[in-house]
Amino acid sequence: MALELTVDEIVETLKRSSLTTVLVEGVDDVMIYRWLEHEVGINNANFFPCGGRDTLLKVFERRDEFKNLKCIFVADKDTFVYINPPEKYNDIIWTNGYSIENDLYYGKGIEQLLSIDEKKIFLKSLDSFIEYYSFEIENFLAEKEFSFRNHPQHLLCDIQHTIKQDFLEQINFVKPDTTTLNKVKENYDILIRGKSLFAILTRILSHKKRPIKHSKNSLLEHCYKTHKSEMFARLLSEINKKISA
Template identity: 65%
Template sequence: MSLELSVDEIIQTLKRSSLTTVLVEGKDDVLIYRWLEDEIGVVNANFFPCGGRDKLMQIYERRSEFPESSVIFVADKDAYVYINPPQEYNEIIWTNGYSIENDLYYGRGIESLLSNDERTIFLKSLNSFVEYYAYEVEKCINQEEYNLRTHPQHIICEIQHEVKQEFLDEINFKKAETEIENNIRENYDVLIRGKSLFALLTRILSKSTRPVKHSKLSLLEQCYRTHKSDKFLELISKIEQKISA
């Protein structure tokens, strides 16, 4: 299905569908869901990328318009990983971590690709990023304006492997509560936005001086093909249970 369909067009399509539809965001993670569709089997359900979270939520709000259709909603938890999703969204299958990428990353097995020296650099950049990220999460929890989408590659110094001081000055950074920062540091594979997490890893594993280079997509595929995490298997199980219900 085209990712350019409008909300109204998607709803009309769902009304006509005789097969169970698994509606997913599909803007950035469509490839993962295509792997999943191939594994579960298109005979049982059709994975339908609707083109983003906003569209998925709009369609969910209008689900009364297609009561006879079997539709399963799967969405990234996003900031709801820090605050529980509202009860009115309890029919949605949420990822366990911030996003489906987090569920793939969970357990940190993919970090075994790092050499000892690379791991030292990774941990230094991760710890610095966590300190900054906790500041944004605290604002989110306090219902203030926040931004969790800043790309690590844009703010981490390539020499010091720390968040640049000029960036911190620009956003008027101040340290978050210790409890918030420690929680993110201990559970970073769940709580840091998946795209940021893979960016932190890819900036090291894609270095031009590295004999074997990895892209984000190759890392995602390794996570999926070689060591599905418990959290990802749990997500698959929830989808399969809904399909067979």
């Protein structure tokens, strides 16, 4: 496991640096950012994983301490995808969707890997998950207890491909408003946490009876190399613009 630096250690490192630096979250998405780093060119900028979104934001708030260094901050919108990010973070390059994984998934081209029968299972699983997830979004917006981290593999029934009833009862599930539900259905590649989206897809594309099995990483690579979305391209373009400015 890579050693994670504290905010103080990152700030001190940046004070001593002279190469343009792109600060990223980098806990789970190092592979994706390595692809970005390759496209930007390692001689043009150094990509610096901060070890998490909270750490990155704290470093951003101390950027005056290394103001002589050109720094670009890139972060997942996370829950800011449902509300506008605070103005104090306007200089951060945000993903278009919930996370950088969403920007890779955007456009849903990766779903072409599904067969006709798999697509039916996927859509049934997705529709059920969207209804549950919309409930969590409404809880978040109402400042109630919420969670966007519940893993689809644990929630979806292997036979019915719907969210398990006992789980819904446990969280006192209430059917979300139609407006919320329709918005998420139309924009699920943006609004549903990327890890959850890929988990639903991987659940089907890695099935033990499937002759060709895909892992999450192989799907991410497919998205990057064969289904590169306009939102991922936009993210790369924004990084390059700031590096060149």
